[in-house]
Amino acid sequence: MKLQLALDRLEVAEAIQLTKKVEDFIDWVEVGTSLIKEFGMRSVKEIKQAFPNKVIVADMKTIDNARYEFEMAFQAGADVVTVMGVSPIVTINACMEVAERSNKLVMLDLLNTSKEQLQELLKYKDAIFCVHVSKDEQEEFRAQNLGSRSGGLLIDSSLKQAVAGGITIDSLESLRKTLNPSVVIVGSAITKANNPSDVAAKFKQVVHKGNRVCQSSK
């Protein structure tokens, strides 16, 4: 199991500074959509430069213009790029094609994806399937239980799964028992902690009890 740190609602320099504090405890670094839309590809470039040995996930949330956006993000230094599961299927095909050609990975963000759409997506065996409770849904429904929401969504355990959305150390313990994902995405539980490195160290402990490994091309 890999621990992915999601960097959102921060300046690029702040994001780098924060990541330096916790880099020993995390595996993947996600440049959040909010950084990309505020600062553009500079956010991906500077974070990759600061952490050349980390797998960098660019949360592009592509939903159209797939080739252009994926090539742009990979060129900026991303190793994994996200596309929305609710996109037209031609868009997802294009993402898979660019990623394969670049020897990089696609993360399929399943936010608001219907069961029918998910069924169609299961053919993308090389993608990482990210079960995602959105920030807006977290804010609206405080007591969100990611484990129960996503339970049964993905049945094929040969697929690589990631989970995101308000994950805490407590919820991670139960997620490990149910979904046992390949990638656990943690944002504010670390980035907004009083002592980010302490919290990240605790996440690392729980994560490393897991045994499924998600290999990036890097």
Add this chain to the structure above:
Amino acid sequence: MKLQLALDRLEVAEAIQLTKKVEDFIDWVEVGTSLIKEFGMRSVKEIKQAFPNKVIVADMKTIDNARYEFEMAFQAGADVVTVMGVSPIVTINACMEVAERSNKLVMLDLLNTSKEQLQELLKYKDAIFCVHVSKDEQEEFRAQNLGSRSGGLLIDSSLKQAVAGGITIDSLESLRKTLNPSVVIVGSAITKANNPSDVAAKFKQVVHKGNRVCQSSK
């Protein structure tokens, strides 16, 4: 009917230079998603500064983190911001709320929205409903006919409608007869023309035969 120029796959300076050539013929200026993801909010800010009297549409394609993204885009100078119709409904509610508070507009991008989702969206009477054939779908299915695809999608003619996706002068003529939208979004037909101002002038002629007016807060 308003003519919206969509600026995509360009440097910010190029986009401004190009818009200057056609500004007499267009009404709204769209900062495309590709500019936002490549250059961040700088693209919206610089284009608004260059055209302070134009309505600026930021094609944010928000699908989560709605308050943050909408506030960011409005602060950068946008007058209209897009959200995906496939988003969770709490996300769209948040966009409507921020736009109302800011006295600005929401454009609902209906890309890949199901009939059931659309039904739920019809309550947003203040939004502009954008029927959208994606770039990726245009590339895959060259002979796309936007008029027939979107025909019957929106039945309530009291709603403000926009159309986007590979629109040419010929297809605009037929769109006027069928949908008669409030906003027509044209990108590469103008931006990639040998003589953008000639083509924009022709679009203006067709557009101004229309009589539905979509007022922005600006």
